[in-house]
Amino acid sequence: MSILERHRKLTAIWSSEPGFKGWFSTVNHTDLGRMFLVTAFFFFLVGGVLAMLIRAQLATPDSAFMGPEIYNQVFTMHGTIMMFLFAIPMFEGLAIYLLPKLLGTRDLAFPRLTAYGYWCYVFGGTMLLVSMFLGIAPDGGWFMYPPLTGAIYSPGINTDFWLIGITFVEISAIAAAVEITVSVLKFRAPGMSLDKMPIFAWYALVTALMILTGFPPLILGSVLLELERAFGLPFFQAELGGDSLLWQHLFWLFGHPEVYIIFLPAAGIISTVLPVMCRTTLLGYGWIVAAIVALAFLSFGLWVHHMFTTGIPHMGLAFFSAASTLVAVPTGVQIFAWIGTMWKGRPELRLPMLHILGFFVTFVIGGLTGVMVAVVPFDWQAHDTAFITAHLHYVLFGGFVFPILAGLYYWLPHFTGRKRFFRLGEVAFALIFTGFHVTFLAMHWVGLLGQRRRISTYQAEDGWTAINLISSIGGFVLAIGIAIVVIEVALHAVTANRGKRNPWKATTLEWAMMTPAPAYNFASLPHISSREPLNDDPDLAVRLARGEGYLGDSGPGGRRETLTVNASSGQPDYHVIYPGNTRLPVFMAAVTGLFFLSLLLKFYWITPLAVSGVAFLACRWVWTLGHRGDLPDQPVGHGVALPNSIAVDHGSGWWGSLFLLTANATFFGSLLFGFAFLWTVAPGWPPPALFEPSLLEMAAGLAAAAASTAAIRRAIRANRNGQTVMPSLVLAIAGALVLGAVIGSLMLRTPGPSAHAYGATLLVLGGYGLFHAALGALMAGFLAMRVRRGFTSPVRRAEFPIVRLWIDYLAVVGMLVLLAAHVPGFLT
Amino acid sequence: MAPAGPAARSIATLWWVMLIGAVLIFGLVMILLGLSFRRRGAAADEARHIRVWIISLGLAFPAAVLLLLLAYGLVIGEQLLPRNNPEAVSVQAEARRWAWTFSYDARPERTTQNVLHIPAGRPVDVAVTSEDVIHSFWVPRLAGKIDAIPGHVNILRIEADQPGTYAGRSAEFSGGGYDGFSFTVIAHDAAGWDAFLMDGTE
Structure with missing residues (x-):
């Protein structure tokens, strides 16, 4: 062929x-x-x-x-x-x-x-x-x-x-x-x-x-x-x-x-595009992977830094302040790995590279102001002012929009198979870069002068007029730059200016195909x-x-x-x-x-x-x-x-x-x-009345949960050995239904859901459990239908473990819901 | 940025220190970025690049700077906390959309609307709460801010060095009347404070 x-x-x-x-x-x-x-x-x-x-x-x-x-x-x-x-x-x-x-x-x-x-x-x-x-x-x-x-x-x-x-x-x-x-x-x-x-x-x-x-x-x-x-x-x-x-x-x-x-996907664009623009390979691949993973874990430990002014004890704040500043370390590793990549190679000032430089300038400033607001006492002043608005735009525009624009210009030949004809991108970059910094540097300043975020207007005697006007003018310059990007991409799409394959001489697989990409990507798959x-x-x-x-030979029945x-x-x-x-x-x-x-x-x-x-x-x-x-x-x-x-x-x-x-x-x-x-x-706890516990219901629920997981396991074994699986599946469904019924009773007996958050939360917990009980029963029932219609065999077994995952999850959730509702009542 | 009390002053100092540090670090990064465009001779090996860029500049450098900054911030934060002080005056601030009601421990039956009276030169602990949505108590020239949250009471210590009038703002978005939601703090000298507590007039 x-x-x-x-x-x-x-x-x-x-x-x-x-x-x-x-x-x-x-x-x-x-x-x-x-x-x-x-x-x-x-x-x-x-x-x-x-x-x-x-x-x-x-x-x-x-x-x-x-x-x-x-x-x-x-x-x-x-x-x-x-x-x-x-x-x-x-x-x-x-x-x-x-x-x-x-x-x-x-x-x-x-x-x-x-x-x-x-x-x-x-x-x-x-x-x-x-x-x-x-x-x-x-x-x-x-x-x-x-x-x-x-x-x-x-x-x-x-x-x-x-x-x-x-x-x-x-x-x-x-x-x-x-x-x-x-x-x-x-x-x-x-x-x-x-x-x-x-x-x-x-x-x-x-x-x-x-x-x-x-x-x-x-x-x-x-x-x-x-x-x-x-x-x-x-x-x-x-x-x-x-x-x-x-x-x-x-x-x-x-x-x-x-x-x-x-930020991470944008950083992924930088890590992909930057080495190509520098004719080299990325410095410290393993270090960067470690930095990404560290960043992911640390980022879940610092949400409270948005709540420094809510009256949380200062030592608690200190922990989150430490996490918030530490998160700058893996970011630093990436930044310096990129600069090292540039030192290692020979950077060329092509259009994607311009946006990457725009990223560096903007994001580093955003990172530094980020460290500032991570310091608790400073945040007490800056919180909810235009300083924060400016900081977050430096991080998001610098850390996302510039890299996306770099990626847009880098992959545009891949999207369309064409090359740029009108060279508007450089002008657009200059306008976007200048406009952005004028807008948001000014905003830092007016924030420090006390302008709150989200006010719809201010008075002349506040003394913010000139700065805000400068900021607005910068904003409109930025908008013109974005408009030029739109025009350039539109022109790019309508001019039939065929480009050559792999114009950047990149080494990754997406360039190992014709452009625009064929629907099937690769006629045959490489060995890497x-x-x-x-x-x-x-x-x-x-x-x-x-x-x-x-x-390489297209498969069964096309x-x-x-x-x-x-x-x-x-x-x-x-x-x-x-x-x-x-x-x-x-x-x-x-x-x-x-x-x-x-x-x-x-x-x-x-x-x-x-x-x-x-x-x-x-x-x-x-x-x-x-x-x-x-x-x-x-x-x-x-x-x-x-x-x-x-x-x-x-x-x-x-x-x-x-x-x-x-x-x-x-x-x-x-x-x-x-x-x-x-x-x-929360104020107003413990609630006026606890849920009336029932040993019978709780025991029935726990037993049903255990029975359904045991049953689905039995079904998997029976299927493997070629025995009938129906009795086990019926037992799994029955277990899920009993568990659902017990949880339903819990929801009906919940004390005053609209009178106190206690009852309201129990109701939601119950609703969550009930939903999963219904889902588990539905999935086990669906599997039973599949078995009857001959979609499974000892070899064709992939559907059983999926149902098992959901039934197991139901069992764990159901038990926790029952314990959360009944146990406090037994303890008092 | 015209501090008129110890809390605002130490935060302002913190800001200037951080600004200078940030400018230096930013300059360093920009210089390194610029130098990468130089024409160079033989390239160094990968291991050396990793040592210089990733371990020294990427890991050790930020870690050291951040630890110092963190310690500095922690010390200042501790100093700003409302600790026991016999000099301290206690007042309550309750926010609602869109007015503040202030009351005074030294004169329980006395309340004022949108004007908080405090003695100058003494620490004042403001117990802040809200009766409807979340607001924030902020007198920029005197101290940082603290949120007014329904069901919770948060305490903020403020202090004015000199008698005078200071603008206060509510700094948490609260809907339609947020723009103009502000208040005034009047700091009295000792005689004025006594007079305020004694007579009923504002």
Whole structure:
């Protein structure tokens, strides 16, 4: 088969439907990555327009441009859009587009999940945009502190848009994080052990793990606050045993890791692009990996530095102050490793390099002011002033936007296969760089003079007029620079100025393909033996296109296929057949949206319908996978034959469940933390009445939990030995149902959920347990159906361990919920 | 940045020290960055680069600077805490949207709205709380800020060197009336403070 024939055949198998219809049914990572990036960039422009409105408002004293009602919405939406609808999705889009190409494979682990995440992002983002155009956007500041955002002081629907819309968008973040984690660990080219991964994959892996553990506290906080607003469960009301500080803990438990979730991918771009611009390799690969991991751990230990003024004891603050300053050390390691890389090589001032230099100047200043505000007494003065606003823009613009622009210009030839014709980028860089520093250096100054953040206006006698005007002018210069970038990218896309392959002479795998990237990425998969595959073999692209690598002969029945590797060693593991184009993800995202919409508009009778709809579609989703007959091991070339993904113990679904449960456990852990926090710190505890414990119910629940895990294990053994599994599965279902019933009784007997935070928290704990009991029963029932229809056999066993994970999780959660509810009653 | 009390003054000193340090470090990084564009002869080996850049400059240098800074900040923070002091005067500040009510231990029945009276030259412990949403008590020229949180009472020590009038602001976003939510602190000399406590007029 010639290169061209192979290309045509693979394109027919892998490509999306033509035209705009293809947007709705595509599951291809290249297309979805592009859609993510374009959508995120659109939200960046929307957020940027809001920023211009803010600067227009503050340019003059006593401004009558906007009243506080509008202004409060504008700054809240600016922060919200930039954080949730621009920065995180931008990372997701870049990772979705690049990772399979960098890792030498053909797609991500769960193509339909990529599409589902994208549509959740679009629908959730649209909800927030609609609220803005109707003038009922959230207006409590992007961190939404209650009681200000509670039902008493914010009775309108504005806050609900934030809580519900952002939670909807966060589904996409969690989906992308699961996807990225499993893809980096399993979906790589053979031979690519962990230490041979391109450095960007390390950054993406750590970032994804941080999303899985950083976002659940915020999701929990949003759920609790929405429950308080909608049903009067008083989690944050001091007079009813709640505490507004709980929100601050949950929010910043998310919010600080969030800063590194945004910074790390950008640092990954620098670590990838900088060595290419310097004609050398990255200095200290192992050190950088260690620094990233250290940063991830430290970032979870410093959320309290956003709460230095909330009256936490000074020695407690000292611990978090130490953690906050220590986090600068791994950042320092990276900064100096990059400068060392530049010393090692011969840096060339090309356009991506200019943005990297912009990053250095801006981010170093942001880091230094960050160390300043990490020092507690200084923060007591600077907290909530424009100094903080300036600091965080130095960190986020310097640490994210400049690297993204560097990456944009670096990968633009890859996205389009063209080269720049009009050289506008250098002018744009000069405007962006100058404009940014004028705007925000001035803002540091006015903050030190006492200007608070979030004020909508000030008086002439405050003496801030000139500085604010300078700051606003800088802001508009910056905006013109961004506009020129947009114009240049648009011109780039319409001019047919073909570029050559690998214009930067990079050594990573994404350049070992034609550009723009073909739908299948690689006609055959390479065998990797170093971190610089294109350095070892400059002709790799041609050899892969000729089908000389793995999977060179397109697989069974013309289906999309790839192979996975052992997570650490990179030895080939199993063979994967992907689902093709489908509209199921967009449908499921729409029904998920219906669920959120019913909560937002308080049409609660729709909610159960939407939940059933999602459950039904999820079952369909999984049902389409698998085979009714045993498949022989699939030869993948080079004398290797691999089992199919359903004929292994730990398939992709198991890995995905494992990481989804990681996020889920963080959510539950945060809930238990909240319970303990309220009990020990909030005013008005202990509650007037404890839950009436019942030894019978507790014992029945614990026994049911133990029985269901034992039963699912028995089912796995029976399946392996070719015996009947039905009795064991029925027992597992019965166990989950009994556990659910006991927890349901707990919820019914909870004392006064709307009278005290104690009852409210128990109700939520119970609801969480009940949901998992229903889910466990559903999954075990689904597995029983699969067994009946012949989808399993002693060989085709991959579905059993997945159900086992969820049943085990249910058992642990169920036991903890029962203990948390019953034990305090026994002790008094 | 015109400190008029011991707390604000030591924070201001801290700021100038940190600013000078930050400028020096920033200059160093920029010089190293600029020098990388020089034409050089034979390249040094990888191990030496790692020693110089990663271990010395990346690890040891920030760790040392940060430890010193942390110790300095901790000492200042400890000095600013409201410790037992027989001279100290206790007052209460309760915030609501959008007004402050101040009351005085030395004269329990006396309350003032949006004006806090304190004696100059003596430490004053302000017990801060809120009856609705979160606010923050901040007199920039006298001290740092502390949050007013419903259900919690936080204590901030302030002190004015000289009698005079100082502007105070609420520094936590509180919705529609946030822009103008401010108050005034009047520091009296000893005679004025006694007079304030004795007679009922403000």
